[in-house]
Amino acid sequence: MNSTSCFRNLCAGFFLMALISGCSEEVSRPLLQVGEKAVPFTLELTGGQQSQLEHYAGKGLVITFMSSWCPCSNESLPLMKQAHATHKDAPVAFLMVGIQDSRSNFENFVKKWNVPFPAGYDKNDHIAKDYGVSSPPTTFFIDKNGIVKRAFYGNIAKKPDEFQQWVKEIIE
């Protein structure tokens, strides 16, 4: 086989692979924006139940996208747990969504941190795509009317006071 036909065969092989992998891509939906209604989702929780946006109607929701391998996710979790404990009786819920990760690693991460609020693995990052999340950790603050009041990108442990304030904002 000469180099030209080798080049041609290599290209054909890779294009075929690209075509096959491209078939699994879904049609995109509009991205979430601050000030707009939160995008409905269905998330399978680690316990096997399903969580949907409608379940949180009438109360605030802090939804955080995290990955087990992400240092900032690991640093953010203690503050998240603390806020959850502080606002246990308030009309606000916390939800963790595992993204850019394997299911088993994410489930181990939830166990390791003994996460006290619902957590679920976002298969193929569908919810993350709808919410326009490119990197973990990203946290959204959704009010009781389902409006996204705020989005925070990065390590929330660096903004502990603001975090408490933002949780209070969606409770009021």
Place this chain on the structure above:
Amino acid sequence: MNGGMALWGGFSSFFSIWQVCILQISPFFIAFIAGSYLATPDQKTDRGIFRWFIPSFIAYGASFTVLYSLLIASGLTISRPLIGNIGSLRIASGILILLVGLYILLVNRMPFLSKMHRPLLLSVLSLIIGATFAIIYSPCITPMLSDIMGLASQRNTANEGWYLAFFYGLGISIALCMTSLALILLFRGRGIILRNAGLIKNVCGIILLALAFMNMTGLMRHYKAFVLGFVL
């Protein structure tokens, strides 16, 4: 925060703990530059190196910075289709990187590719590499980038956020290009490098093919998890 601070933030992130995150692209860019350098006939003189590579670095920096900042600025109307179709764009990027990898592998073996190998073509390839790397790179959120993304995600501050993201991305590009240039200057005249130029060039091409494969199959996320796992 102003543009200068954002530029410094991006530049310094390259030489800090955040470099672990930039490992998503930095070894592959270095492979591209090293492979191109070893395929270049005019590789021994300063003039030759600058004629071939300075326009390439500018082309890389321009395309990476523009696309990177647009992908950060989710509040801009122009960014929304890009972010919404990021999965498809990553596959397309994989295909383009594949072609560049094949080019590096085959440039000295196929006469028609050797004839095409000119500074202008290298700049075009760098432009492509810059755009594709901006698409495949999923940035770690440094404290400064966190503030920039906060601004860039809201419609009323999206322009300001995009402007800052532009300078932040430019800072990363400058750091990466400086590192690559330093590597080329280190390569120059080294007997061991020149004796094994063919082998090193092939390894560089294969590294780019591996990146293409990871993007086309979705394995890139595991690569990111693998490199960042070392930080934990």
